[in-house]
Amino acid sequence: MKHLPHKTIERLSQYRRALLICAAKGKAHIFSHEIAKIQHITPVQVRRDIMLIGYTGTLRKGYNVQELIDLIGDIIDTKEGLNVAIVGIGNLGRAMINYFNGKRTKLSIVAAFDSNPDKVERAFSGVKCYHIDQMGEIIKNENISIGIITVPAGAAPEITEKLVNSGIKGILNFTPKPVNVPSRIYLEEYDMITSLEKIAFFVKTHA
Amino acid sequence: MKHLPHKTIERLSQYRRALLICAAKGKAHIFSHEIAKIQHITPVQVRRDIMLIGYTGTLRKGYNVQELIDLIGDIIDTKEGLNVAIVGIGNLGRAMINYFNGKRTKLSIVAAFDSNPDKVERAFSGVKCYHIDQMGEIIKNENISIGIITVPAGAAPEITEKLVNSGIKGILNFTPKPVNVPSRIYLEEYDMITSLEKIAFFVKTHA
DNA sequence: TACCCTTTGTTAAATTATTAACAATTTTCT
DNA sequence: AGAAAATTGTTAATAATTTAACAAAGGGTA
Incomplete structure (x- = not known):
């Protein structure tokens, strides 16, 4: 094919x-x-x-x-499935985890990361949260290939760099800040504000 | 132009x-x-x-x-700005509200709707939550033109119908269930699972 | 001054994505 | 059996989007 x-x-x-x-x-x-x-x-x-x-x-x-x-x-799937990590356990991060829990899929969120000490070592809907500094170690040990970034925009570049250095293969960036990755890594970005502004434009012009 | x-x-x-x-x-x-x-x-x-x-x-x-x-x-903007409502105050809904609060923009989230009685009449990050049954009334009174759907997928069609009947002009649907709207309404849909599966495919094939 | 470098604005070409058109096939109906 | 209806698979046409190419302009510099 x-x-x-x-x-x-x-x-x-x-x-x-x-x-x-x-x-x-x-x-x-x-x-x-x-x-x-x-x-x-x-x-x-x-x-x-x-x-x-x-x-x-x-x-x-x-x-x-x-x-x-x-x-x-x-x-679409690999035979064994792929492991996913989520970085940033705010509302959006938790939404992603909940979203996934119901679905049966070959993608599993197996770890979460956050910098807030109140969140590390806790589990969110069954997904354990680690401190961001443990990212390299956990991503390697757990064989995680995809990272989802749901941190505040300002932290996005730093988190991206950490993910890249940890050997991640694909990144989904939900922050409004575009990030740079080496070309071997597949990057997808989604920005809610852009979606809304687009709707606003068409509502305005179609009126 | x-x-x-x-x-x-x-x-x-x-x-x-x-x-x-x-x-x-x-x-x-x-x-x-x-x-x-x-x-x-x-x-x-x-x-x-x-x-x-x-x-x-x-x-x-x-x-x-x-x-x-x-x-x-x-x-992109209209002079007076456009009002936005969010339907479904789960993690995703709250994420959207927080996301917006920081930004100065011509779009304002002015109301939220939920069916859970524990949530109605409360405010979330400054946005008041009403019961879903009040949607028609509030959308008209507050002059809301855009609705964001962040309810569980199963409820999406019913919510969409209510939004349409309330005279909404544009809809952003975050549920994985595609919804139907009359052609006069601008519809944008985003599905996180699709994004992730797409990344998975490219990670797999690019390896 | 004369030449080089950089950047914009724009036309043309190439690529990617969607839609139309239609032959081929199977079932149903008369 | 023969005609009518429905549906797939595929090629051709169209539309949308991106990329290339390059003239024109301005400024720096030898």
């Missing part, structure tokens, strides 16, 4: 989540237009994405829900 | 934030490559975005920081 576009990867993740819900309801097959409806996109796009991963449905029944779930899993 | 691309709007919001920091440091002028460095993009893209909004820098000094901030404000 050749390159899968970034956007396709994102949609596959979302298809899988929708499919898992369908599977739980006992639905065995699904049509492209049904998936499309759930995700507010076009059926063509769904078929195209599915084509790109080399799966084939049947003409009258559509796609086999479980097969598609499994195939997307083969593409 | 003609259509500004979505991506340009997102970047303008980010440029402005970077520029505000520069201005606070007393920097009066900035080059496209400096902005680009901060945002990890190319200088050409910065110049192109700035061209699209009709601003012009000077050849030897670059762009005037304050002028650019003001112009981006003219584009």
